[in-house]
Amino acid sequence: MIELRVARRRFLQGALAGAASFSAFGSQRAHAQTQIVEAGWGGDYQFKHQFQAFVEPFMKETGIKVVQVASPGNAVGIVKAQVENKNPEWDLVEVTEPEGLRLKARGLLAPIKYDDAIRADLPHEILDEYVAPRVYTSQVLAWNSKVFPADNHPKTWADLWDVKRFPGPRTASAWFPQDNIEMALMADGVPKDQVYPLDDKKVERGFAKLRELRPHMHVWYNAGAQSVQLFADEEVLLGMIYENRAREIQKAGHPIDWTLDNAIIEQGSYVIPADSRNVEAATKLINVCLRRDSQAALVKINQYGAVNPRAYDQLSEAEKAKNLGAPENYRKQLRLDARYWVQATAKYSDEWESLKAGK
Amino acid sequence: MTTGAAGWVVRLSGRAASPRRKLMIHRAVRFQVLLAPVLMLFAVFYVYPIVRMLAISFTAGRHSSFSLDQYQAVFTSSLYLSVIADTLRISAAATVGALLMGYPVAYLLARAKERAAGWLMTLLLLPFWTSLLVRTYAWMVLLQREGVVNTTLRQLGLIDRPLPTMFNEVGVLIGTTHILLPFMIFPIYSVLKGIDPDLAKAAAGLGAGPGQVFRKITLPLSLPGVGAGVMIVFISALGFFVTPALLGGGKVIVIAMTIEKLINDFVNWELAAALATVLLVVTALFVVLYERVLGTERMWS
Numbered sequence: 001m002i003e004l005r006v007a008r009r010r011f012l013q014g015a016l017a018g019a020a021s022f023s024a025f026g027s028q029r030a031h032a033q034t035q036i037v038e039a040g041w042g043g044d045y046q047f048k049h050q051f052q053a054f055v056e057p058f059m060k061e062t063g064i065k066v067v068q069v070a071s072p073g074n075a076v077g078i079v080k081a082q083v084e085n086k087n088p089e090w091d092l093v094e095v096t097e098p099e100g101l102r103l104k105a106r107g108l109l110a111p112i113k114y115d116d117a118i119r120a121d122l123p124h125e126i127l128d129e130y131v132a133p134r135v136y137t138s139q140v141l142a143w144n145s146k147v148f149p150a151d152n153h154p155k156t157w158a159d160l161w162d163v164k165r166f167p168g169p170r171t172a173s174a175w176f177p178q179d180n181i182e183m184a185l186m187a188d189g190v191p192k193d194q195v196y197p198l199d200d201k202k203v204e205r206g207f208a209k210l211r212e213l214r215p216h217m218h219v220w221y222n223a224g225a226q227s228v229q230l231f232a233d234e235e236v237l238l239g240m241i242y243e244n245r246a247r248e249i250q251k252a253g254h255p256i257d258w259t260l261d262n263a264i265i266e267q268g269s270y271v272i273p274a275d276s277r278n279v280e281a282a283t284k285l286i287n288v289c290l291r292r293d294s295q296a297a298l299v300k301i302n303q304y305g306a307v308n309p310r311a312y313d314q315l316s317e318a319e320k321a322k323n324l325g326a327p328e329n330y331r332k333q334l335r336l337d338a339r340y341w342v343q344a345t346a347k348y349s350d351e352w353e354s355l356k357a358g359k
Numbered sequence: 360m361t362t363g364a365a366g367w368v369v370r371l372s373g374r375a376a377s378p379r380r381k382l383m384i385h386r387a388v389r390f391q392v393l394l395a396p397v398l399m400l401f402a403v404f405y406v407y408p409i410v411r412m413l414a415i416s417f418t419a420g421r422h423s424s425f426s427l428d429q430y431q432a433v434f435t436s437s438l439y440l441s442v443i444a445d446t447l448r449i450s451a452a453a454t455v456g457a458l459l460m461g462y463p464v465a466y467l468l469a470r471a472k473e474r475a476a477g478w479l480m481t482l483l484l485l486p487f488w489t490s491l492l493v494r495t496y497a498w499m500v501l502l503q504r505e506g507v508v509n510t511t512l513r514q515l516g517l518i519d520r521p522l523p524t525m526f527n528e529v530g531v532l533i534g535t536t537h538i539l540l541p542f543m544i545f546p547i548y549s550v551l552k553g554i555d556p557d558l559a560k561a562a563a564g565l566g567a568g569p570g571q572v573f574r575k576i577t578l579p580l581s582l583p584g585v586g587a588g589v590m591i592v593f594i595s596a597l598g599f600f601v602t603p604a605l606l607g608g609g610k611v612i613v614i615a616m617t618i619e620k621l622i623n624d625f626v627n628w629e630l631a632a633a634l635a636t637v638l639l640v641v642t643a644l645f646v647v648l649y650e651r652v653l654g655t656e657r658m659w660s
């Protein structure tokens with residue numbers, strides 16, 4: 001036993017010494033170069049488009065290294081775990097606006113300082129102290145353009161409910177009641193500018209309308225990539241899908257078209273987890289991302305919607321024509337009221353799950 | 360854990376030590392020392408998280424004191440109760456399906472000649488080693504509207520509209536059963552293989568037909584394997600996530616999906632912990648029930 005104890009002690013000493021030298025090595029490297037970890041939604045969107053538009057220029061300008069990682073799931077739970085366990089691995093996280101506001105409400109975020117140039121360019125109401133805008137995306141009505149060719153295609157959300165004129169399996173996102181309720185209200189005849197402010201009565205009306213559609217709903221998709229596969233394989237013929245995903249399907253050569261009319265436009269956001277060791281560097285990256293040139297690059301590279309309106313000064317009419325963030329197109333859409341859903345989602349979560357399950 | 364082993368030594372060595380006893384002590388100590396790393400690993404990565412999860416489930420929010428709110432929410436919500444019921448029903452159906460398909464395969468495997476058995480085993484193991492996600496997607500490719508099965512059937516003129524085999528409970532059942540099938544086959548196979556072939560010969564020699572031999576000899580002797588397979592498949596199915604999430608089309612909701620949704624999307628970890636605890640208790644109940652009926656040592660035989 002004694003021998004064993006000694007052996008164990010030696011082993012522990014060895015292990016500790018090893019760990020110490022390892023962490024010394026780590027901190028030496030950290031001194032040599034600041035490095036931030038950016039967690040995002042992965043794919044070309046993060047590693048190609050965003051990288052080219054502002055991550056690479058940022059690294060060249062500042063000498064700060066950005067390590068891009070794809071979040072293995074919804075970032076909210078992971079950020080919560082990292083902050084509460086005092087283990088902030090991520091310095092900058094890509095989230096939807098409601099997710100960002102949800103993290104903010106729980107005190108899990110660090111405040112963001114915007115540069116004066118950014119404050120001058122962007123509308124003040126979207127420059128939240130904790131949830132930075134990054135890019136616009138939009139939930140659009142899309143259809144298979146081979147099955148529903150020119151002019152005989154669905155044009156409004158109401159057409160998604162018209163299973164006689166536009167037969168075929170349908171899809172919509174499974175995550176939250178948000179988007180779906182707005183879509184249902186517009187399908188039920190509520191004009192775009194009267195959807196908000198939402199209240200219990202309107203939301204219930206939306207749920208009732210969704211229950212009508214439910215039997216024709218082939219899949220509620222749980223991942224953006226899944227919505228791509230559904231349209232590409234012609235497993236669904238029409239439905240609600242993110243515009244950049246629809247664009248991806250079109251680029252791959254599959255028959256799909258969509259409309260920006262009454263689409264639900266929403267803000268992709270950046271947040272910095274509280275306790276991040278690199279708040280300053282992460283803030284710098286946010287400010288670079290929001291600059292006119294970076295935002296214009298996002299439009300040029302893959303037609304994302306710019307959140308900096310002045311970016312459109314640098315773009316041609318052709319580049320603006322179909323871009324969802326361009327002023328003429330922005331006006332056709334409904335801007336998601338993320339603040340409403342942050343406080344209302346919990347209340348409707350059970351009803352939402354029951355609706356999908358048909359209970 | 361090692362202090363535990365040291366305590367053992369003190370207690371044991373206090374007694375009069377015959378040479379035989381000394382040997383036993385030696386063995387006991389060695390056994391415990393060997394076990395220590397595993398126990399430590401379990402304590403850190405298994406017991407601790409479960410205890411923490413249990414603790415969270417008895418609170419009503421961050422930094423709050425003891426509360427039964429979460430359990431009240433689970434047991435008064437028609438949604439969660441029906442999700443639990445659906446999960447039990449789907450798991451039971453997948454278990455029955457795996458048993459009906461798995462037993463004949465295990466039987467064939469145990470009776471086949473060595474070469475044939477080797478090939479059969481390879482056929483079983485290849486998909487078994489393939490990622491669960493890949494196998495789930497493979498079923499999508501096969502069963503979706505424009506998938507291999509529906510296209511072929513339509514070209515043969517057997518159907519004029521696609522069979523609804525995917526993005527509903529049927530799809531979930533097919534996927535779950537297929538993925539868990541090897542867990543049914545292997546325990547049954549190992550028990551069947553251990554049955555003395557002379558028993559069957561003796562029965563036949565006494566005039567029993569093949570059906571009778573199977574009913575009176577093989578089947579009863581293979582029951583421990585069946586029990587183990589049923590238990591492993593059923594318990595695994597209770598916690599299934601990826602397959603129902605992908606093949607259910609968002610319309611089939613099982614308990615693991617609800618837990619994930621509460622953790623990630625609705626950020627309600629307290630309720631998620633309560634649901635996970637309910638799942639744990641239900642699983643434990645089935646293990647206890649099994650032990651009462653068949654005995655634990657049989658489960659791992």
